[in-house]
Amino acid sequence: MNLDRKTAHRIFIDGVWINNPIAITGLGLCSALAVTGRVKYALTMSAGVMFVNLLSSVAVSVIRKKIEPRVRMAVYTLIIAVLVICFDRFLKAFYPLISGELGPYVGLIITNCVIFGRAEVFASKNSPLLSAIDALGHSTGYAMALIFVSVVRELFASGTIFGYNMFSPAFKPWVVMEMSPGAFLVLAVYIWIVRFIQNVTERKQA
Amino acid sequence: MKLWIIFFASILTNNIVLTYFLGICPFLAMTAQISTAAGMGFAVTFVMTMTCAIIWPINHFLLAPFNAQYLQLIVYILVIAVLVQVVELVIDRYYPILYARMGVFLSLITVNCAILGVALFMTLRNYGYIESIVFSTGSGIGWMIAAIAMAGARAKLRFSNIPEPLKGMGISLVIAAILSMGFMGFAGWINLR
Numbered sequence: 001m002n003l004d005r006k007t008a009h010r011i012f013i014d015g016v017w018i019n020n021p022i023a024i025t026g027l028g029l030c031s032a033l034a035v036t037g038r039v040k041y042a043l044t045m046s047a048g049v050m051f052v053n054l055l056s057s058v059a060v061s062v063i064r065k066k067i068e069p070r071v072r073m074a075v076y077t078l079i080i081a082v083l084v085i086c087f088d089r090f091l092k093a094f095y096p097l098i099s100g101e102l103g104p105y106v107g108l109i110i111t112n113c114v115i116f117g118r119a120e121v122f123a124s125k126n127s128p129l130l131s132a133i134d135a136l137g138h139s140t141g142y143a144m145a146l147i148f149v150s151v152v153r154e155l156f157a158s159g160t161i162f163g164y165n166m167f168s169p170a171f172k173p174w175v176v177m178e179m180s181p182g183a184f185l186v187l188a189v190y191i192w193i194v195r196f197i198q199n200v201t202e203r204k205q206a
Numbered sequence: 207m208k209l210w211i212i213f214f215a216s217i218l219t220n221n222i223v224l225t226y227f228l229g230i231c232p233f234l235a236m237t238a239q240i241s242t243a244a245g246m247g248f249a250v251t252f253v254m255t256m257t258c259a260i261i262w263p264i265n266h267f268l269l270a271p272f273n274a275q276y277l278q279l280i281v282y283i284l285v286i287a288v289l290v291q292v293v294e295l296v297i298d299r300y301y302p303i304l305y306a307r308m309g310v311f312l313s314l315i316t317v318n319c320a321i322l323g324v325a326l327f328m329t330l331r332n333y334g335y336i337e338s339i340v341f342s343t344g345s346g347i348g349w350m351i352a353a354i355a356m357a358g359a360r361a362k363l364r365f366s367n368i369p370e371p372l373k374g375m376g377i378s379l380v381i382a383a384i385l386s387m388g389f390m391g392f393a394g395w396i397n398l399r
Contacts, residue, residue, distance in 0.1 A: 104326035111319035184383035195371030
């Protein structure tokens with residue numbers, strides 16, 4: 001199969017920027033809000049979503065001609081559930097602390113609409129290689145949002161990033177950032193920034 | 207006493223959508239009108255309670271004796287998918303009026319992460335049977351209250367002047383932030399731990 005560079009690039013950028021899962025299409029919001037209290041949680045979650053998204057897109061794309069259309073949702077759900085269980089077991093075995101702190105949110109990757117959306121919209125119609133690129137692009141876009149929100153929240157909630165101090169000891173932590181209103185507000189600001197930049201670039205092109 | 211604590215905590219201080227961020231997608235998508243929000247809220251409460259009532263015995267009498275808890279996720283998601291289908295059929299057959307009001311929402315609920323989330327929370331916290339049912343009903347009512355409040359606030363915003371990039375999702379998230387600050391006011395009144 002030959003794949004020219006331009007198509008691959010276009011598909012990748014579509015996920016990272018043009019149709020950024022969180023800022024533009026509004027998918028995968030639950031986890032973006034819930035696991036962004038610390039940067040390391042956000043990174044773990046992004047890794048999990050990337051793993052599941054990549055493999056499920058490839059799997060769906062490989063068997064796309066054999067799936068009966070009426071049961072396709074159930075098939076996608078099963079594929080995703082198996083992959084999520086793999087990731088959940090992996091975390092429990094090697095990083096029990098992070099797994100304990102993330103609680104049910106690792107299991108909730110199953111209902112993450114980013115992964116479902118990719119399987120339904122892209123992988124069910126395209127070849128495995130293209131689906132893999134598409135999944136990578138969208139997971140990168142998702143990770144971008146999580147990392148932005150978690151860096152801002154951790155910085156102001158405890159004055160640290162990755163546990164390293166960023167401010168002088170006199171810094172008073174903003175408790176609100178640690179709690180739910182902070183998550184909602186920072187995510188709103190992220191969406192605002194991304195859409196603003198896109199509006200400006202669109203106007204320039206027009 | 208403990209049951210009342212679980213019930214009110216899951217509605218107010220540990221609200222499923224404003225503290226645990228579960229079920230955000232329908233919370234933002236279905237709250238354009240108060241009537242839609244209320245309909246979805248009823249459907250969520252109903253399915254949530256049914257799910258927990260069925261999943262608890264499955265987990266305790268089928269998975270736990272065989273040490274097969276790693277299958278929890280896959281079993282839960284299947285039970286939820288099947289349950290929603292069955293509930294839809296039953297309501298359509300016996301309560302057509304209710305179905306006309308609730309039907310659209312029911313099929314949307316399978317992908318609602320709040321349902322799976324409540325099931326997972328109840329397993330993690332080792333609730334007993336009655337406790338999990340009270341917890342799931344409370345969470346459903348909490349979702350409904352938050353959604354109705356959200357719909358009310360959004361109705362007022364319809365004619366206000368919002369910056370272009372913040373329209374839609376952005377401003378909804380800002381409202382959610384303010385709402386969750388309101389719910390934080392209950393913190394300390396009761397505590398779920």
